Amino acid sequence: MYFGLSEEQSFFQDNVKKYLEEHATIDNIKHITSGDKKNLSTEIHQGLLNLGINGLLIPEEFGGLGLDLLFAAVVSEALGGGAGPTPFIAPYVMAPTAIKHAGSKTQQENYLSKITSNENRFGVGFSEFIGKRNDAGITFSDNTLNGRAMFVLDANDATHLLLADEKGQIFVVDAKSADLEIVKLTTVDKTRQYTEVICKNLEAELLEHSSDSINPINQAIDAGRIMLAADSLGASQTMIDKAVDYAKERKQFGRAIGSFQAVKHMCAEMAADLEPCYALVWHAAHCHDHSPDEARLMACHAKAHVSEMSKGIAKKAIEVHGGMGFTDLLGLHYWFKRIGLNRQILGSPELVREEAYKTQV
């Protein structure tokens, strides 16, 4: 019995962390998010591709490493920790998972190996299957898609998109098609891309098995939710570390503010809230591959619980920094906002807890 990360997983995570520490510095994140050095984001993405983040989940027969979701979770945690300004969850976790479970043999051959070779990059728009806001939604008939998909992840530099209708059918579309319009959505989190996609008689290819059952799309969403939980886990840890360091250094009334119980108890609460989240995220990722009966329940609870804990941590960590925490200067807000997005994307806590309940009825 061993509950924890393998040496390979820790080693890979360390590499991602080191890379981000060097290249995704606060200054660079500021450049990227303010839009004045766009190529920096591409460079960082390329650097991570060089480490191999695109092939983790792709089966070996399609040139990937065929690893467990836990491997992707530790990468996602590192990206959250470094506020990594790069696509990951949609192209390298959700898309491969969806294609693996919903694609015919031919579709798997067509798409999966090209993810490994970096010829194909997928954005993913499944929001309407999870919870349709206002008049958003996509319909499929005569091999074409019409309608709007909101909060499509990582669509900007994608070659293809995976879009879903309300029934959970998944479609592959050409991201560069003239029948598709990509509208940038400006959220508070500028370290990642969110878009709206409008389809007008857009040619689409149905992933064959996605019309048989909703299992494939749920698999992809569960994987995505575990990644978002891991991202918030990493982001929260960074915020705690920064708050603790600051509280040890900053002096008021002649002593380090961290020696005041009002401050140190906030730090202890943050640590106590976050520590069990590691095990929950690892466990959920493990169940995704090895314990199908519990997989959905664990993914939903990981997403909801880590979102709740992270929300509190994000607030407290800013408060420990006092006025400085509120400034743009320290850049603490990048993690605050990333946690804010992770909470709502692919189902807010209330929505996913309801899904968690439904798995038990």
Add this chain to the structure above:
Amino acid sequence: MDLEYGPEYQDFSKEVESFCKKYKGLSFKDGSNNPLGSSGGPGGPQMSRSEWQKTLIENGYFARSVPKEYGGYGGEADILKSRIIAAEFSKSNTPGAMGGQGIDMLVPTLLEMGTEEQKQAYIKPTLHGEMIWCQGYSEPNAGSDLASLQTKGELVGDEWVINGQKIWTSTAQYSQMCFCLVRTEPDAPKHAGISYLLIPMDSSGIEIRPLVDMTLKAGFNEVFFTDVKIPAGNIVGKRGEGWAVANATLGHERGSLAPPDATMNRVNMLMHLMKEETLDGKPLIEHPIYRDRLMQIQGKVLAQQSHALRLLSAKLNPGADVKLGKMIQKLTGTELRHELEGLAIDVMGEIGTLYEDSPHLKNDGTWQFIYMYFLGLIIGGGTSQIQKNIIAERGLGMPKEPKVEGA
């Protein structure tokens, strides 16, 4: 990640399962006299509490790693087997071994720091349930600041003479013995002046007054010592080393107050209750707000269960850094259990306030009782605020509060 226990353990599970079947419905002839163990149902086999302790030890289901010469099973410590035993006993509702402060805290302390004579004299009868212990730590003026305790011990000839008062002493009224922190070196700095003494509770000069708590049960006592005389040899460790001896056992207590598996059992029980009980003709579980609150708690408990697996794994596979992970257990475990019991009261509304033997009481009134009882556990064994100090200072390396002169 590998959550399988392996084939050896599957066989062991079956073995324990059939043992439990054999003793299904066990009840105790002396059950009412012993507050420390769970009692069984009517109709099954009967034996005395002590006989049951011995049966469990013989089979290796209790005191597994305690050497035979001291009354234990004399096997290797096996964390997974301990877990399997606990799980199978709980599943089949077979009464487990007795707990209590003697077994949970004194025995490990004696094994680590006791003299050969002490081990011979105390461990066996304690394991057999024939010698019950209480813990004499807290005093009216030494709660969170335990090391400021003032109960005095003076060595006169070959006897300790003890004077003072202890409080929050669970089970003192049933106990034969007390392991007690006493100030024996009044001139030494406060942590260095304490000794760990073993006091027979039938010594003359001991007075026990039950202390009724908010649950209306007398779970605690005040214990008064007036010129109580015990042999000089009834000391664990050396004079002035009592603080270190006590800390070894306090660490043990903090981990075991609110195991997440037990909390999850209560979550499941609450879910069952919410399917049975109705509000405006609709089961409580069908009310979205109550349901969401239940799911929130379920998520928290799942996180703690996963966390417990991580800590278990760290015991089996040394090298993982779980120092912080262990420190948070007492705080998070007791707070969560209290929150869960409180949720059950909320979903029942007015019905949730019923207590004792009221009509319409649900689940024997356990929700209210445990809701209050856990407030005691949140405060006892190091309050939540003290836990946060420990997490911040020892776990996160944050600076201590400046010392106040003379404290």
